[in-house]
Amino acid sequence: MKLVRLLAGLFIATSSVACVSSPSLRAxxxxxxxxxxxxxxxxxxxxxxxxxxxxxxxETIRSAQPDIVALQEVDVNTRRSSGLNxxxxxxWRTGLRHYAHFRTTTLYGGDYGVGLxxxxxxxxxxxxxxxxxxxxEPRTVARVVMNVHGQQVSVxxxxxxxxxxNGAVRVRQSAAIxxxxxxxxxxxxxxxxxxxxxDSRSVRLFKRELMDVFALRGQGEADTYxxxxxxxxxxDYVMACDHFMPKSSRVLRxxxxxxxxVVADLTLLDPTxxxxxxxxxxxxxxxxxTSSQ
Numbered sequence: 001m002k003l004v005r006l007l008a009g010l011f012i013a014t015s016s017v018a019c020v021s022s023p024s025l026r027a028x029x030x031x032x033x034x035x036x037x038x039x040x041x042x043x044x045x046x047x048x049x050x051x052x053x054x055x056x057x058x059e060t061i062r063s064a065q066p067d068i069v070a071l072q073e074v075d076v077n078t079r080r081s082s083g084l085n086x087x088x089x090x091x092w093r094t095g096l097r098h099y100a101h102f103r104t105t106t107l108y109g110g111d112y113g114v115g116l117x118x119x120x121x122x123x124x125x126x127x128x129x130x131x132x133x134x135x136x137e138p139r140t141v142a143r144v145v146m147n148v149h150g151q152q153v154s155v156x157x158x159x160x161x162x163x164x165x166n167g168a169v170r171v172r173q174s175a176a177i178x179x180x181x182x183x184x185x186x187x188x189x190x191x192x193x194x195x196x197x198x199d200s201r202s203v204r205l206f207k208r209e210l211m212d213v214f215a216l217r218g219q220g221e222a223d224t225y226x227x228x229x230x231x232x233x234x235x236d237y238v239m240a241c242d243h244f245m246p247k248s249s250r251v252l253r254x255x256x257x258x259x260x261x262v263v264a265d266l267t268l269l270d271p272t273x274x275x276x277x278x279x280x281x282x283x284x285x286x287x288x289x290t291s292s293q
Contacts, residue, residue: 078110187243
């Protein structure tokens with residue numbers, strides 16, 4: 001798989017913004033877990049190019065108080081986004097100062113792809129093309145390395161080929177991502193819009209090596225993609241290797257995009273502590289409710 005290295009490795013927004021947010025949503029998410037040594041809150045959010053307003057997207061992120069956010073469907077300098085770099089703008093508006101954008105294609109006169117914002121500095125960024133059918137939208141997986149609580153952590157961000165159909169190509173994309181991750185010795189997180197349900201072949205391939213955090217510790221309804229007639233779908237995921245202990249996860253049912261974001265709380269285990277499947281996975285908290293199963 002050809003490696004595409006980004007010319008700009010680190011992006012830091014120079015301004016800060018006051019975090020004015022919804023008290024009810026902030027309290028709801030903040031109450032999920034208390035922060036301790038090694039604790040980490042992450043989010044994955046398909047923002048739909050902020051068609052419902054970048055302020056609404058930023059407010060949703062600020063209210064959730066994450067440390068790292070994986071973003072999908074992000075515009076940079078497009079006419080549709082009024083020429084804004086949406087990753088940079090969200091970094092500035094949320095106070096998560098470190099950011100990167102990973103282009104997959106040109107759209108509306110600018111770049112379109114996935115992104116990431118973080119309170120941790122980004123030590124390296126790179127992206128890898130994923131297999132697609134000829135003539136279809138390019139897809140990518142980004143790898144961002146950052147120092148989290150004194151440990152090097154690899155955060156992978158992706159957006160697989162859209163539904164319906166195309167299941168075979170998503171399996172190929174999942175296999176490519178897992179091959180890449182297999183050669184990475186660091187603690188790993190994979191977040192994104194997988195465009196497939198938990199029982200699909202592509203998602204099951206991820207779950208051979210990674211924990212589906214919501215499936216283990218989810219609270220509330222699981223669907224992330226609301227639909228008007230047929231049942232809603234669960235297609236957005238936070239997945240973690242066994243160097244993390246899942247604590248809790250929930251889907252934020254907000255109308256900031258056509259997707260609901262997923263928030264997960266995890267603990268990054270001490271590197272001197274050998275990961276144990278019993279310790280990390282533990283008993284399932286409950287069976288999440290969802291209308292996609």
